Amino acid sequence: MTQRKILIVDDELSVRQSLEGWFREDGFAVEIAEDGKAALAKMHQGPFDIVIVDLKMPGMDGIELQKRVREIDPHAAIIILTAYASVETAVEALKLGAYDYVTKPVDPDDLSHLVGNILKQRALAEENVRLKEFTTLCNTAPIVGASAPMRHVFDLVDSVAETDSTVVIRGESGTGKELVARAIHERSRRRFFPIVAVNAGSLAESLLESELFGHEKGAFTGAQYRRKGKLELADGGTLFLDEIGDITAKTQVDLLRVLETKRFTRVGGNREIESDFRLICATNKHLEKLVEVGTFREDLYYRINVFGIDVPPLRDRRDDIIPLAEFFVEKYARAMGRDRKPLAPETVELLERYRWPGNVRELENAVERAMVIGREGAIVPADLPLQLERQVVPADTSLAAVEKQHIERVLQEAGGNVTRSAKILGIDRATLYNKVRRYGIKR
Amino acid sequence: MIHLALLNGYRPAWVDALGDGIRDVLPGPVRDREMRLDFGPAFAPDRGQYHATFLLGALLRTLPAPEDKVLGVTAVDLFVPVLTFVFGQAQLAGSAAVLSTCRLQNEFYGLAPDEGLLLERAIKEAVHELGHAHGLVHCPDYRCVMHASTHVEDVDLKGAAYCGGCGSALERSASDAGA
Numbered sequence: 262m263t264q265r266k267i268l269i270v271d272d273e274l275s276v277r278q279s280l281e282g283w284f285r286e287d288g289f290a291v292e293i294a295e296d297g298k299a300a301l302a303k304m305h306q307g308p309f310d311i312v313i314v315d316l317k318m319p320g321m322d323g324i325e326l327q328k329r330v331r332e333i334d335p336h337a338a339i340i341i342l343t344a345y346a347s348v349e350t351a352v353e354a355l356k357l358g359a360y361d362y363v364t365k366p367v368d369p370d371d372l373s374h375l376v377g378n379i380l381k382q383r384a385l386a387e388e389n390v391r392l393k394e395f396t397t398l399c400n401t402a403p404i405v406g407a408s409a410p411m412r413h414v415f416d417l418v419d420s421v422a423e424t425d426s427t428v429v430i431r432g433e434s435g436t437g438k439e440l441v442a443r444a445i446h447e448r449s450r451r452r453f454f455p456i457v458a459v460n461a462g463s464l465a466e467s468l469l470e471s472e473l474f475g476h477e478k479g480a481f482t483g484a485q486y487r488r489k490g491k492l493e494l495a496d497g498g499t500l501f502l503d504e505i506g507d508i509t510a511k512t513q514v515d516l517l518r519v520l521e522t523k524r525f526t527r528v529g530g531n532r533e534i535e536s537d538f539r540l541i542c543a544t545n546k547h548l549e550k551l552v553e554v555g556t557f558r559e560d561l562y563y564r565i566n567v568f569g570i571d572v573p574p575l576r577d578r579r580d581d582i583i584p585l586a587e588f589f590v591e592k593y594a595r596a597m598g599r600d601r602k603p604l605a606p607e608t609v610e611l612l613e614r615y616r617w618p619g620n621v622r623e624l625e626n627a628v629e630r631a632m633v634i635g636r637e638g639a640i641v642p643a644d645l646p647l648q649l650e651r652q653v654v655p656a657d658t659s660l661a662a663v664e665k666q667h668i669e670r671v672l673q674e675a676g677g678n679v680t681r682s683a684k685i686l687g688i689d690r691a692t693l694y695n696k697v698r699r700y701g702i703k704r
Numbered sequence: 705m706i707h708l709a710l711l712n713g714y715r716p717a718w719v720d721a722l723g724d725g726i727r728d729v730l731p732g733p734v735r736d737r738e739m740r741l742d743f744g745p746a747f748a749p750d751r752g753q754y755h756a757t758f759l760l761g762a763l764l765r766t767l768p769a770p771e772d773k774v775l776g777v778t779a780v781d782l783f784v785p786v787l788t789f790v791f792g793q794a795q796l797a798g799s800a801a802v803l804s805t806c807r808l809q810n811e812f813y814g815l816a817p818d819e820g821l822l823l824e825r826a827i828k829e830a831v832h833e834l835g836h837a838h839g840l841v842h843c844p845d846y847r848c849v850m851h852a853s854t855h856v857e858d859v860d861l862k863g864a865a866y867c868g869g870c871g872s873a874l875e876r877s878a879s880d881a882g883a
Binding site for chain 2: 275276278285288342367368369370373
C-alpha cells in the first residue's frame with residue numbers, strides 16, 4: 262500500500278514536533294512547515310493526502326493558506342487547528358472547503374477518528390475511480406467483423422497484444438482504428454490500467470503539448486491549476502495517440518525523447534516524471550511519404566513503426582456491412598428504448614452497394630439517423646441519409662429510371678412545388694409536367 | 705538490553721511481572737533500575753501534566769550503550785502539545801520510550817482499583833512503545849499490540865504480542881541493529 266502523506270503547518274515548534282511524532286508512529290510520511298510560505302513550497306513538491314493547518318500564524322494565516330493549498334491541490338483534505346477563541350474563523354474555513362477543524366489541545370481519539378475517516382473516504386474515492394475505469398474497459402464496444410480482412414486484423418491484434426511493442430494502426434477515417442487499439446489494450450497485461458486516448462490532429466501545438474505532458478500552475482495564461490498530462494495518466498496502461506501524422510516538428514522531438522526515456526517534465530515545471538506506458542498510434546496518412554518529404558521525423562518513424570496493422574476500409578469488407586448495420590440497430594434501439602427494427606430488403610441492397618467513403622463511422626451515423634427518423638416497421642431507404650440513395654444507382658438501371666427517381670426526390674424535397682422543382686432541375690415547368698405525366702409520378 | 709527506568713521513586717509492586725511481560729515478546733535481557741530525573745522543565749502548570757518529549761530527552765541522556773533501549777515508567781500524566789494526553793511516547797526507531805500508568809489505572813476513570821488489569825495494560829503499552837523504538841508503526845490489526853490505542857478500552861481490546869507482520873519487521877530491525 263502506498264504510504265500516506267501528511268503536511269503539518271504550525272508556527273509553534275512543539276506542536277509541529279508532537280504531531281510529526283504522532284503521525285510517524287501512525288505510519289505516515291510526514292512533512293512539516295513553520296509558515297504559509299514554506300508550506301506552499303512543500304505543496305509544490307508533491308501531493309499530500311492531508312494538510313493540517315494552524316489557523317493563527319504570523320504572515321499568511323490559515324484561511325489564506327487553505328485557499329492557496331486548494332489552488333495547488335484541490336484533493337488534499339485540510340484540517341484546521343485552532344484555539345477555542347477562534348472557532349468562528351474555523352467555521353469560515355469549513356465553508357471554504359476545509360474537511361474539519363480541531364481545537365487545541367486535541368483528544369488523540371478525536372484526531373485518530375478524523376484522520377481515519379479522511380483516509381476511508383479517500384480510499385473509497387480512489388476505488389470508485391478504479392471501478393469506473395474498469396467498467397469503461399468492460400463496456401468497450403466490440404469490433405464487429407467476420408470477413409477475411411478483419412479476421413486477419415484480429416490475428417494481428419492477438420499476436421501483438423501480449424507484447425509491449427509499439428503499434429501503428431493505419432486506416433482511413435472511420436475504419437475503427439481506436440477500437441483496434443482498445444482491443445490490443447484489453448488483451449494485454451496492461452488491461453487493468455487505463456487506456457488514454459489523445460487526438461493529436463484536433464489540437465494546436467501548445468494545447469497538445471499541455472495535453473500530453475501536463476502543466477504546472479502558471480505555466481501559461483489561464484493555467485490556474487496544475488494539470489496532469491495524458492502521459493502521466495497512462496502510467497501502467499496504454500497511450501493511444503490518434504492522428505500521429507499530424508503532429509508538429511517540435512512535438513515530434515518531445516515525443517521521441519519521452520519514448521526513449523519514459524521520463525518528461527510538465528510544461529512550466531522542472532520535476533522529472535516517470536511513466537510506464539505502452540504507445541499505440543494511429544494515422545490515416547502515409548507516414549513513409551511524410552518521412553520522404555521531411556514533415557515526419559525518420560527517427561520517430563522507426564521508433565514507433567515496430568508493428569503495423571492495416572484496418573481495411575468498409576468497401577473492402579462488404580461481408581461486414583450488414584452485420585455491422587444490425588449491430589448498430591441493436592445498439593441504438595437499446596439506447597433509445599425502442600424495439601429492434603429489421604432492415605428492409607431494399608435497404609440491405611442499398612447498404613451493400615454504397616461505397617462508404619466515411620467507413621464504419623458513416624454507417625453508424627446512417628443507422629442512428631434511420632432509428633431516429635424512421636417510423637414503425639422496417640428501416641427503409643427513405644430513412645437513410647439522402648446521399649446514400651443518390652449515390653447508389655445499380656449498373657443495370659436505365660437512364661429513364663434514374664431520371665424518374667431523381668424527379669420524384671426533387672419534388673418530394675420541394676414539397677410538390679412544380680415551379681421550385683423545375684428551377685432545381687434546370688428545366689421549364691412545361692417540360693417537368695410532361696415528364697411527371699410520362700413517368701406516372703404522383704405528386 | 706532494555707533498561708526499565710522507574711522514575712522518581714515510582715516502583716509498583718508488579719514491576720518484576722512487567723519485566724517478564726516484556727521479555728516474553730522482545731529479544732534481549734530486561735533490567736530494571738530506579739532513576740531520578742528533573743521533572744521540573746517538563747511540567748505544564750496550566751495543564752497539570754508533564755511534557756512527554758522532555759522526559760524522552762532526559763532519558764536519552766542516561767543511556768548506557770547506544771544499542772540499548774530505555775523505557776521510563778512513571779505515574780504522572782503525560783502530554784505532547786496539541787494532544788490532550790498520551791499513554792506514552794517513543795523515539796521512532798530510536799533508543800528511548802516513556803510510559804505513564806496514570807490513565808491506565810481504573811481509579812483515573814472513577815472505578816475500583818485493579819492491579820492485575822493495570823499490569824496487563826502496562827505490559828501492552830510498554831511493548832507498544834518499545835515496538836516504536838524498534839521502528840514499528842501502528843498496525844491495522846486490532847489484535848496486534850502495535851494497534852493504536854487512544855482509549856484505555858482500546859488497550860484492553862488488543863493483545864500483548866506482535867502480529868506476524870510486526871513480528872517479522874521487529875526481527876529484521878533487531879538483526880539490522882545486530883549487524
